[in-house]
Amino acid sequence: MENKTSIMISSVCMPLGAGVMFFSLLSEFSILFLITGGLIMLLPLALFKNTLKGSASYDKKTYNWYREKYPDSVQGDIVTCSRCETNTLDIRPLKNEIFKREIYCTECGKTLYYFNI
Numbered sequence: 805m806e807n808k809t810s811i812m813i814s815s816v817c818m819p820l821g822a823g824v825m826f827f828s829l830l831s832e833f834s835i836l837f838l839i840t841g842g843l844i845m846l847l848p849l850a851l852f853k854n855t856l857k858g859s860a861s862y863d864k865k866t867y868n869w870y871r872e873k874y875p876d877s878v879q880g881d882i883v884t885c886s887r888c889e890t891n892t893l894d895i896r897p898l899k900n901e902i903f904k905r906e907i908y909c910t911e912c913g914k915t916l917y918y919f920n921i
């Protein structure tokens with residue numbers, strides 16, 4: 805879903821950015837249009853990169869992954885932070901993923917794992 809959106813945005817932004825940059829050549833190398841065109845072209849690249857990087861991390865770092873990687877930090881139902889070993893954990897929503905939440909340590913701020921809602 806997110807990947808399709810990124811591709812759609814890319815396919816709109818790339819020609820649009822190129823068009824604006826080309827327009828800057830016509831209007832005596834207007835630096836404003838040149839920069840704007842460059843930014844429009846780079847925007848989808850930034851979005852696309854974050855989506856790929858983000859989804860890989862979210863899919864990998866699940867509760868089961870955490871339990872296998874840090875067996876000492878998961879004792880039955882009690883999960884503790886693998887860095888500072890406290891159990892003051894909290895849940896927060898992710899900026900770009902509506903249906904994902906992350907479990908993090910309120911002491912040191914480390915993200916332990918992610919889950920779907």
Ligand SMILES: [Zn+2]
Pocket residue numbers: 885886887888889890909910911912913914
């Ligand atoms: Zn911690």
